[in-house]
Amino acid sequence: MLPTIFCTGCGIGSVMNFSLRAIHDLNIDMNKTVFVSGIGCSSRVPGYIYSDGLHSLHGRAIAYATGVKLANPELKVIVFTGDGDCGAIGGNHFLHAIRRNVDITVISINNFIYGMTGGQVAPTTPLKSKTTTTPYGNIEYPIDLSMTAKVIGAPYVARWTTAHPVQCINSIKKALQKTGFSFVEVLSPCPTSYGRLNKMGTALDLTKHFKESTINVKLYEKMLAEGKTTDKMVIGDLVDIEKEDFNTKYKKFCGELK
Amino acid sequence: MIHVNSNYCKGCLLCMEYCPKKVYVKSEKLSKKGVFPPEVKYPENCIKCHLCELMCPDFAIIVEDKDDK
Ligand SMILES: Cc1ncc(C[n+]2csc(CCOP(=O)(O)OP(=O)(O)O)c2C)c(N)n1
Ligand code: SF4
Ligand code: SF4
Ligand code: SF4
Numbered sequence: 001m002l003p004t005i006f007c008t009g010c011g012i013g014s015v016m017n018f019s020l021r022a023i024h025d026l027n028i029d030m031n032k033t034v035f036v037s038g039i040g041c042s043s044r045v046p047g048y049i050y051s052d053g054l055h056s057l058h059g060r061a062i063a064y065a066t067g068v069k070l071a072n073p074e075l076k077v078i079v080f081t082g083d084g085d086c087g088a089i090g091g092n093h094f095l096h097a098i099r100r101n102v103d104i105t106v107i108s109i110n111n112f113i114y115g116m117t118g119g120q121v122a123p124t125t126p127l128k129s130k131t132t133t134t135p136y137g138n139i140e141y142p143i144d145l146s147m148t149a150k151v152i153g154a155p156y157v158a159r160w161t162t163a164h165p166v167q168c169i170n171s172i173k174k175a176l177q178k179t180g181f182s183f184v185e186v187l188s189p190c191p192t193s194y195g196r197l198n199k200m201g202t203a204l205d206l207t208k209h210f211k212e213s214t215i216n217v218k219l220y221e222k223m224l225a226e227g228k229t230t231d232k233m234v235i236g237d238l239v240d241i242e243k244e245d246f247n248t249k250y251k252k253f254c255g256e257l258k
Numbered sequence: 259m260i261h262v263n264s265n266y267c268k269g270c271l272l273c274m275e276y277c278p279k280k281v282y283v284k285s286e287k288l289s290k291k292g293v294f295p296p297e298v299k300y301p302e303n304c305i306k307c308h309l310c311e312l313m314c315p316d317f318a319i320i321v322e323d324k325d326d327k
Binding site for chain 1: 265266268269270271272275276291293309312313314315316317318
């Protein structure tokens with residue numbers, strides 16, 4: 001299977017690397033794990049993992065994952081999704097799986113663009129960024145996937161970049177151990193589309209840019225307390241609470257009806 | 259022992275940049291894949307932090323904790 005089809009330095013390989021290390025460290029039983037994805041470069045990840053997987057339709061990964069989890073609650077369900085897959089066409093599934101608190105782990109690989117189809121604007125594309133459909137710069141405000149997950153009520157939310165391997169692996173481990181909807185967003189270089197169109201260089205340059213344009217949530221909260229602000233993207237463990245998940249609620253509810 | 263699989267390596271050089279001990283240099287020889295892979299130039303400096311292994315998007319590096327003499 002290796003080498004992957006991903007371009008040189010593409011962050012999707014890094015996120016796959018981090019995820020597999022987290023799964024390995026936790027000793028997760030691959031016979032009881034299902035990887036689900038939609039369509040996109042990032043959605044190709046389950047194809048490289050020796051385990052059951054569902055390569056579904058664009059935007060529908062979370063809907064399929066919900067089905068798998070409800071049909072067989074014993075299974076661990078892990079979704080790999082691109083920022084377009086998760087936030088654009090799959091946006092509603094994303095919101096409502098969080099609202100229901102379905103016990104799945106969603107790992108979103110955010111490269112700020114539609115990678116697979118040649119670099120069209122995504123809902124995460126920053127203002128002024130160039131894409132093939134915004135050749136003079138994007139004028140639409142981007143959506144923040146992690147903050148959306150937080151306000152809808154996901155019990156676990158974390159965001160890192162591919163330049164934070166150790167922190168990212170730790171957060172994926174926490175996400176995999178959380179009962180309920182857990183969300184890990186990883187800012188990831190797409191040198192071929194995003195990097196090239198915005199003259200931001202190689203994957204190496206992009207990882208450096210991500211490091212410089214993000215701020216750890218602890219530092220950010222300290223800044224806020226001091227009355228300061230920043231337009232950097234906040235990274236770190238953003239939410240970690242306990243909340244009864246859908247399967248547990250459903251089982252109890254069925255018991256009450258008897 | 260550090261193993262670099264030049265059949266997997268795509269030459270992004272992330273490993274080289276993020277190694278805190280600058281163990282790697284860019285090879286001067288083109289690999290079969292048509293890239294300049296990292297070359298383990300100063301293995302004695304390696305502190306086995308495994309960062310290069312983690313940073314590689316292509317599973318091309320394995321760092322063994324024990325050095326075979
Ligand atoms: C219903 C449907 N609409 C559109 C497409 C075309 N399409 C394939 S991948 C993709 C977007 C990919 O972007 P993203 O989800 O961010 O993943 P990436 O490739 O960047 O990893 C689109 C629009 C499709 N396959 N199916
Ligand atoms: S187009 Fe972008 S996201 Fe897709 S494999 Fe290449 S670098 Fe990665
Ligand atoms: S293990 Fe650490 S010190 Fe050794 S080569 Fe890799 S990054 Fe460098
Ligand atoms: S990080 Fe991996 S793919 Fe990139 S140059 Fe190093 S060994 Fe090659």
